[in-house]
Amino acid sequence: MTQALAPTSRIGILGGGQLGRMLALSAARMGLDVVIFDPEPDCPASRVAAETVTAAYDDLDAVAKFAASVDAVTYEFENVPAATAAAAAEHAPLRPGAKALDVAQDRLTEKTFLNAHGATTVAFRPVSTLAELHTAISELGLPAILKTRRFGYDGKGQAVIREMSDAEEALAAMNGQPAILEAFADFTHELSIVAARGVDGEVRAYPLSENRHSDGILRESLAPAKVSDETTKTALGMATRVLDALEYVGVMGMELFALKDGTLLVNEIAPRVHNTGHWTQDACTVCQFEQHIRAVAGWPLGDPVPHASARMVNLIGHDADAWEDWLKTPNAVLHLYGKRETRDGRKMGHVNVLGSL
Missing domain, CATH: 3.30.1490.20 (ATP-grasp fold, A domain)
Known part of the structure; x- marks a missing residue:
């Protein structure tokens, strides 16, 4: 199917976490109804979606019924079981396709694929x-x-x-x-590029962000990153080659290591909207979540150029307890994920602090 979905069409999302929640919110604003499929009856996305199907991912009869009830299916996490993706694809367009899942789910497959398509890794x-x-x-x-x-x-x-x-x-x-x-990559800083590919093959990318991790978890993203035009061109080229090779439809995140000599190495890709792209919610007219829904629906991609700079701060575990303080912070926009239980290491929300370009 290449024809654009009409407003009021139904988009199914496999997974009901915070990414599914933010996708559902963007879809609703554009007049599209979202149906969430998730094993948890009270998942964050379920409370903002038009409908929720509560079933296990290996319940392929439930998956088939869910996919048959919508006009297109996408997913909010990369570990959707292969059989689940295949069952959904039999009844509705799956965007991104199953090939992206196959590549991203295995680090050996992923790195082999990336190097074969001009996206060099360690x-x-x-x-x-x-x-x-x-x-x-x-x-x-x-x-x-x-x-x-x-x-x-x-x-x-x-x-x-x-x-x-x-x-x-x-x-x-x-x-x-x-x-x-x-x-080991002897990098000076970590970057990422969040890019989208439409059903017509058009690719649009947001400016790179610089990312700071602690204990393996993203803590902050600064965007646009202060990098050279050559670095941006190299990252966009790698992302475009990978998107095209996967015949991808939707938003993809690509994490990068920047070495001392200016070389870029790909750390990994994520076939979904990405944590390092959350800054686009408030610094861009069309954020990554709207961009993904546009692609999945076969709509024209939006303008990824930011109108402000942003510092995205992840709220991990009890960081979110300070939500009232963030509400008092100038130029800060608070996003909480509606998770009922606060746990150490759990992503509870994020804040975008805006500045001038």
Whole structure:
């Protein structure tokens, strides 16, 4: 289907977390109805959507019924099971497609794909045994990072190896899961580019952001990042090649390492709206969430040029307890995700503090 969906059409979203919530809010403003599919009956997105289907992701009959009730399906997290995505795609256009999920769900597949399409990463080796890990360390050097190939996020499922003696403990931390050893990137700062591709193949990207992490979790994004035009051009080129190779429709986040010599390496991609793009909600006329919905609905992509600079601050765990203070902060816009329980390490909301360009 290439024809644009009409207003009042229904868009299904697999996943009901904060990203699904913000997608639903943007869709509603544009006159589109969102149906959320999530195992949790009181998920954050359910309380702002037109309808919610509560079922397990492996309940393929429920998935099929859900997809048949909407005009297009998207997803808000990259670990949607392959069978779930396939079942949905049989009944409605799936945007982005299943290929993006297949690539993003396995770090080995992802890095192999990225390098094959002109988006260079650090050197890497697959690892399943201690002997393979020792060989990989001898080839890549130390320090290096051992990661599970699947399901790791926000610093989970990884271990830094600084000495050969750390290898056995690091491999044990993988709990028997297939792993990948990644060479250490001696970067000066972390960047990301959030870009969208429409059904017609048009690509539009927001300015790069500079990102600051702590304990594997994003804490702040500063946008637009203070980078050269050449850096922006290089990042856009890599993102465009990957989007085209995936025949992607929607918004994608690409995380980057900037090295001392100006080289950019791709850390990973996320086939969805991205935490480092939250600043666009208040600094751009068309934010990443509206842009994604536009792409999924087959609508023209919007203008990604910002009208303000922004400092996005993630509210992690009890950081969100200071919500009243943020409401008193000049030029700050508070976004809370409606999560009932505050837990350490849990993303509870974010704040965009706006400034001049």
